[in-house]
Amino acid sequence: MVNFGVVGYGYWGPNLVRNLFEVPETQVVAVSDMNQERLKLVKSRYPSVETTTDFHQLLNNPKIDAIAIATPVFTHYDLALQALQSGKHVMVEKPMTSTSEQAMRLIDEAASRNLVLMVDHTFVYTGAVRKIKEIADSGQLGEILYYDSTRINLGLFQRDVDVIWDLAVHDLAIMDYILPSTPCAVAATGINHVFGGTENLAYITMFFEENVIAHVNVNWLSPVKVRRTLVGGNKQMIVYDDMEPSEKVKVYDKGITVNSTPDSLYKALVGYRSGDMFAPQLDVSEALKVEIQHFADCIKTGAEPITGGQAGLRVVRILESASLSMKQRGKLVTLADELTLSRGAA
Amino acid sequence: MVNFGVVGYGYWGPNLVRNLFEVPETQVVAVSDMNQERLKLVKSRYPSVETTTDFHQLLNNPKIDAIAIATPVFTHYDLALQALQSGKHVMVEKPMTSTSEQAMRLIDEAASRNLVLMVDHTFVYTGAVRKIKEIADSGQLGEILYYDSTRINLGLFQRDVDVIWDLAVHDLAIMDYILPSTPCAVAATGINHVFGGTENLAYITMFFEENVIAHVNVNWLSPVKVRRTLVGGNKQMIVYDDMEPSEKVKVYDKGITVNSTPDSLYKALVGYRSGDMFAPQLDVSEALKVEIQHFADCIKTGAEPITGGQAGLRVVRILESASLSMKQRGKLVTLADELTLSRGAA
Amino acid sequence: MVNFGVVGYGYWGPNLVRNLFEVPETQVVAVSDMNQERLKLVKSRYPSVETTTDFHQLLNNPKIDAIAIATPVFTHYDLALQALQSGKHVMVEKPMTSTSEQAMRLIDEAASRNLVLMVDHTFVYTGAVRKIKEIADSGQLGEILYYDSTRINLGLFQRDVDVIWDLAVHDLAIMDYILPSTPCAVAATGINHVFGGTENLAYITMFFEENVIAHVNVNWLSPVKVRRTLVGGNKQMIVYDDMEPSEKVKVYDKGITVNSTPDSLYKALVGYRSGDMFAPQLDVSEALKVEIQHFADCIKTGAEPITGGQAGLRVVRILESASLSMKQRGKLVTLADELTLSRGAA
Amino acid sequence: MVNFGVVGYGYWGPNLVRNLFEVPETQVVAVSDMNQERLKLVKSRYPSVETTTDFHQLLNNPKIDAIAIATPVFTHYDLALQALQSGKHVMVEKPMTSTSEQAMRLIDEAASRNLVLMVDHTFVYTGAVRKIKEIADSGQLGEILYYDSTRINLGLFQRDVDVIWDLAVHDLAIMDYILPSTPCAVAATGINHVFGGTENLAYITMFFEENVIAHVNVNWLSPVKVRRTLVGGNKQMIVYDDMEPSEKVKVYDKGITVNSTPDSLYKALVGYRSGDMFAPQLDVSEALKVEIQHFADCIKTGAEPITGGQAGLRVVRILESASLSMKQRGKLVTLADELTLSRGAA
Structure with a gap:
């Protein structure tokens, strides 16, 4: 049994607590929040759970094995660092930290202490995204040529983070x-x-070393809600529409064929192929539950989580670069080499 | 009656000829094409129409008042210039020319000869786009904040023009x-x-002097066909979905309200507004027919067409700049001042 | 404060209990269920609530003002009757009873004791259905000509009731x-x-005295989920699609016009009208919460609930007749006069 | 080459003529229509085609091998009979005739003269319906349990036929x-x-000898256009949505499984199965062209067309019975035995 302390019982915290109770291997010992009203809500729902406004009580509680952090982004680094330094495993909300510097520091801290550090890239644990991963890994799509995602709706305008850190983080985590x-x-x-x-x-x-491109369109001011991702391969292509009630993932046997004969050094021939469409059945388990189970498994086995610190860092690097580029009206920002290297090492 | 010579009977030419016969004020006298097979097709469908492989026969035919040009882009400038120099009014396919230099030259030629020069921005004449224009002009949307369009499908890969010149030209014409x-x-x-x-x-x-942004996503390699444009105003917002069989234009009474009290110099307050949606009935006349009628009217009255040379030039300027920027991975390209001035003058 | 006893904590009971706690004027004192496991679940979620396997403990509890019944249909009559006889107000799941005889008996019992008897026709309290009612009552639709509903999906095959009693009951309640x-x-x-x-x-x-027709298509064996209702008026028409995430109700300014001049005694002229579509904003409150609030209000004021015993009876009458007709392959079954009369009196 | 005379150049006639010219093995020699304006239209489009207001000129023209009849239903019998008696093959619009008596008479006439008699059940020749047929015949669906079709829109109110003869005829032809x-x-x-x-x-x-049911919902007064058919098998199920731009046919690997062990003589166990969805690529050839090609092949080989007189008769029988039942508010009408027999013989 992994015992959790949860920091932050605002928007996402209640989902964490509920799912931590639903996974048989995990449970919640204590919740901390600076707002007394939120803590009262915890008590009414889960009388057995301790509540406190002092985060340090969680760190000092020897019954607690792991800390789940569901607070604003700018606090992630401090809270996660203290938790790791107190010997607790950490599951932190996305985005992992406000800077890649911080993310790397947390990775090092967790590594040196043999603690599990996981970033809550929830979408990665949905049946839809896991199925897409399975299809992509099977080679069915061929080489992936592009990734194009749109995530727009009339969303909450936030003060501390821009729309990239709020919405694109989902797409970047899925893409990663x-x-x-x-x-x-x-x-x-x-x-x-x-x-x-x-x-x-x-x-x-986003540009890649290979001849691949990715694009993300995010918007808090759209009258309609769109959550659609295209993954274009040279054999097959996927459309992932999260607004569809059931057939969220569609695989199209469609595309072009390029004939490159010697002759066509000068003249490539493009052929068009149109075939069946296929919508695989998806696991409908709640993603957060699957993710918490995975976190518990990693704690038990010492394995790196699918969305561990390295994945969290890679996403923060892109967020950082994107915000930087955006301030300069699209100026190209190169992602430093160590990032690519760190992935190789992961 | 305006008598037409049509150059080019490939993909679009047949639509032109058919509609030129359907508008009571216009008719086709002759068609030129370099392909004899295409000319035979003309003859079988319209026995009364003269056919020729020599474009100059159209120019020299005194019965012909206007030339409609439906040939590849790189030929537009030469053909249109000769037509104007022969004293013919000109309706040219989009994009108007391969360069803005050429477009300006045609504008001057037409102006100096008092001839009507129109670019076939067909979408502008659809019931949907005309309705959107009417709504935008009525002030109903408030200030327009953004324009976001997606035009993707498994399209014909072209050799001479890129996807921007092939697909984005539609969006730029509508946006303009x-x-x-x-x-x-x-x-x-x-x-x-x-x-x-x-x-x-x-x-x-695309950036504007005002705090407005526009974005166009075009793709020849999408497994699904999407034709969707969002026009976001600070009062109302429009979603124009050309794939919808009937309700192509939806107006949403949705958005945010920003309260700027003195206090909020430091803290703006964002409120959210959600209201009804409204899908106006649209005129279903064929756009090309409406457009040809408009061209005939302009010839009669001497008025500048809605999609005249200036509009064609503005679109070509953006296409040019976009291709230039794309070659440099998103480097910002400023549109020269004379363009903005020329619009003011139009 | 209205204190509730809830009978049945299976599929629907948990929704009742949760909403009874969310409405400020109501709360749950005790829950009875024959399954101990279900009662343990109650205790874990609501430690303050008493649990029992003996329904009579609810009847004998003087703190309890009202009984909510969420048990299989065949038990509704007995449980509701006992509750009324014990002086408790009653809110009973749909369908109200297994026979119209039983429904009439309950209505009489409630009336003679001045108790509120309400049937849980939940859909009636959704924002969508309340908006449709408002539009229909406003006269905007003109005379209603037909009502056509489809409610199909891969549903749970039930042993004790057929698909009419399980699914069509929703449509009949909305239609009523x-x-x-x-x-x-x-x-x-x-x-x-x-x-x-x-x-x-x-x-x-269903046939009406007026020249109106209604039709309901229900199916437990459909591969796709459809929840769509058309309400056709001679002025406007409504499409209510419950699967739409946001625009569930669309009002179409479309239809025919019939010109009846003296001449047309022999020849009516049908004209066609096509206009705008309008999707009103809907209240998104949880229907069950709205309904419980209404029930509490009726107890306070003594008013007949919108979905009181008479509405429940009318629906059961149609269910009864439909099942009877179905056994005889569509043989017409006439609804007895007293039903129509009882509506007039309601 | 099969030479055609076409009777009736109203709504459907122009499609017939156009396709008769597109199929290499067929061509049109003459068109008859009682309206001179319509004949002028023929002449302007096809100068080589003879036109006449006198149908008998077609019958007497020895160059004509086959007559295509695109006139109002009540005229089908007379025109087809005369054509057959003049030794011409016949392709007649749906519904074949106004009565099954007439249909049987035509079948006999054609048989005795070794002429091909085909009914223009156009939908049967679409890529979608041919694919459904292929899937159904493959056994993939298992036993078919039900057929459920909805065909509604704001349609032309007709004077001479009711909505069953106008719209349901399509569904009955497809179902047949x-x-x-x-x-x-x-x-x-x-x-x-x-x-x-x-x-x-x-x-x-519609009831079948087997435990199968079919239902058709047709409506000229719907604000929205729906063209959707469900074919439910005990293994797989099909949804055919003709309004979808590309994926018109979807095959669902979904359903129930019924375990019938000896024990379950009294208690069948229903299990639920949910699997992938599959949308096969469809042939997009114009249905009418495919059909005309088939007619020409039948004339050459003497084969019975897929939609020959027997199919036309079966559909008319159901139309007749349905109209009869409708006049009596759903009274069950039994289809006479000879109908079933005639199918067996076909």
């Missing part, structure tokens, strides 16, 4: 999981429509 | 018609997946 | 609420594909 | 092609909202 390689450069554009606010609409293009 | 101002800078990214080919997938961001 | 009159005759067809089972697919046509 | 057996009884309901008109909305249930 599915694609075999990591972007080498980023060009992003965006706009802020509210005085004193952050960008509420952004477009990110 | 609807928005009250013109972009001042462009950042575009894209990729070419076929050896020796042109970019088959591209993303264009 | 929206239409100004009540069917006078029913013809139903259906089929049972499972040996020893009940009909798993059925079609019900 | 796909299902291995023929209905034995029909119960239909409907309503007429226009004084002096015919039923504009109808529901038809």
Whole structure:
């Protein structure tokens, strides 16, 4: 049994606590939040759980094995670092930290203490994304040529993070999981429509060493909700539409064929192929439950989580670069070499 | 009655000829094409129409008042210039020309000869786009904050033009018609997946002097067909989905409200507003027929067409800038001042 | 404060208990269920609530003002009758009872004791159905000409009730609420594909005194989930699609116009009208919460609930007649006069 | 080469003529219509085609091998009979005739003269329906349990035929092609909202000797257009949605499994199965062209067309029975034995 302390009982914390109780190997010992009203809610729902406004009580509680952090992004680093230094395993909300520097520091801390550090990239644990990963890994798509995602709706305008850190983080986490390689450069554009606010609409293009491109369109000011990702391979292509009630993943046997005969050094011939569409059945387990189970398994076996610190770092690197590029109207920002290297080592 | 000579009877030419016969004020006298098989097809369908492989016969035919040009882009400038110099009104396929230099030259030629020069931005004449224009002009949307369009499908890979010149030209023409101002800078990214080919997938961001942004996503390699445009205003927002069989235009009474009290110099307050949706009935007339009627009217009255040379030029300027930016991975390209000025003058 | 005893903590009971705690004027004192495991679940979630396997403890508990019944249909009558006889107000799951005889008996019992008797026709309290009612009552639709509903999916095959009593009951409850009159005759067809089972697919046509028709298509064996209702008026028409994430109710300004001039005694002229579509914003409150609030209000004021015993009876009458007709392959079954009369009196 | 005379150049005639010219083995020699304006239209489009207001000129023209009849239903019998008696093959619009008596008479006439008689059940020749037939015949669906079709829109109110003869005829023709057996009884309901008109909305249930049911919902007064058919098998199920732009046919690996152990003589166990969905690629050839090619092949080989007189008769029998049942509010009408027999013989 892994005993948890949960920090933060705002929007996401209740989902964490509920699922931590539903996974047989995990349970919640204590919850900390600075808001007494939120703690009362915890007590009414789970009378057995201890509550406190002092996060340190969780760190000092020897019954607690792991800390789940569901607080604003800017606090992730401090809280996670203290938790690791207190010998607790850590599951931290996405994005992992506010800077890649911080993310690397946490990775080192966890590694030196043999603690499990996991980032809550929830979508990676959905039946849909796991199925896409399975299909991509099977080679069915051929070489992946592009990744194109749109995630827009009338969303909550946030003060501390821009739309990239709020919405694109989901796409980057999914992309990081599915694609075999990591972007080498980023060009992003965006706009802020509210005085004193952050960008509420952004477009990110990512370039890869291979002849691959990725693009993410995020927007807090759309009248309609769209959650659609295209993964284009040279054999098959996937459309992942998270708004579909049941057939979220569709695999199309469609595309082009390029004939490269000697002759076509000068003239490639493009052929078109149109075939069946196939929508595989998806596991409908709640993603967060699957993820918590995975975290418990990693604690038991010492394995690196699928969405461990390295994955969290890779995503933060792109977020950082994208925000930087966006401030300069799309100026290309190169992702430093160590990032690519760190993936190789993972 | 306006008598037409039509150059080019390939993909679009047959639509032109058919509609030129359906508009009571216009008719076709002769068609030229370099392919004898295509000319035979003309003869079998319209025995009364003269056919020729020599374009100059159209220019020299005194019965012909206007030339409609439906040939590849790189030929537009030469054909249109000769037609104008022969005293013929000109309706030219989009994009107007291969360079803005050429477009300006045609504008001057037409102006000096008092001839009507129109670019076939067909979508501008659809019931859907005309309705959007009407709504935008009514002030119902408030200030327009962004324009976001996606135009993707498994399309014909072209050799001479990239996906921007092939697909984005539609979006730019529509945007040019609807928005009250013109972009001042462009950042575009894209990729070419076929050896020796042109970019088959591209993303264009456009910046405006006002706090407005526009983005166009075009792709020849998508397994699904999407034709969707969002026009976000600070009062209402439009979703224009051309794949919908009937309700192509939806107006959403949704958005945010920003309260700027003195206090909020430091802290703007964002409120959310959610209301009804409204799908206006659209005129279902064939766009090309409406457009030809408009061209005939302009010839009669001497008025500048809605999609005249200036509109064609503005679109070519953006295409040019976007291709240039794309070659440099999103480097910002500023649209020269004379463009903005020329719009003011139009 | 209205104190509740809840009978049955299976599929629906947990929703009742949760909402009874969320409405400020109501709370749950005790839950009875014959299954100890279910009662343990109650205790773990709501430690303050008493649990019992003996329904009579609820009846004898003087703190309890009202009984909510969420047990199989065949038990509704007995449990509700005992509750009323013990002086408790009653909220009973749909369908109200197994026979109209039973329903009338309960209505009489409640009336004679001045107790509130409400049937849980949940859909009637959704934002969508309340909006449709508002539109229909406003006269906007003109005269209603037809009501056509489809409610199909891969559903749980039930042993004790057929698909009409399981699914069509929703449509009949909604229809009863929206239409100004009540069917006078029913013809139903259906089929049972499972040996020893009940009909798993059925079609019900209902005739009215006016020139109105209604039809319900229900199916437990559909590969896709459809929840769509058309309400056709001679001025406007509504499409209510419960599978739509946001725009569930669409009002179409479409239809025919019939010109009846003296001349047209022999020849009516049908004209076609096509106009705008309008999707009103809907209240997204949880229907069950709205309903419980209404029940509490009725107890306070003594008013007849919107879905009181009379509404429950009218629905049971149609269910009864439909099952009877279905056994005879669509033989017309006339709804007895007293039903129509009872509505007039309600 | 098969030379055609075409009778009737109203709504459907132009499609016939166009396709008769597109199929290499067929061509049109003459068109007859009682309206001179329509004949002028023929002449302008096809100068080589003879036109006449006198149908008999077609019969007497020895160059004509076959007559295509695209006139109102009530004229089909007379025109087809005369054509057959003049030794011409006949392709007649659906529904074949106004009565089954007439249909049988035509079948006999064609048989005795060794002429090909085909009914234009166009949908049967679409890529979608041919694919469904292929899937059904492969055994993939298992035993077919039900057929459920909805065909509604704001349609033309017709004076001479009701909505069953106008719209349901399509569904019955498709069903006749796909299902291995023929209905034995029909119960239909409907309503007429226009004084002096015919039923504009109808529901038809069909019973089979096997434990199979079929239902068709047709409506001229729907604000939305729906063209959806479910074919439920005990192994797989099909949804055919003709409004989908590309994936019109979806095959679902979903359903129930019924375990019948000796024990379950009294208690069948229903299990649920949910699997992948599959949308096969469809041939997009124009159905009418495929059909005309088939007709030409039958003339050459003497084979019975897929939609020959027997198929036309079976459909007319159901139409007849449905209209009869509808007049009596759903009274069950049994289809006479000879119908079933005639199918066996076909």
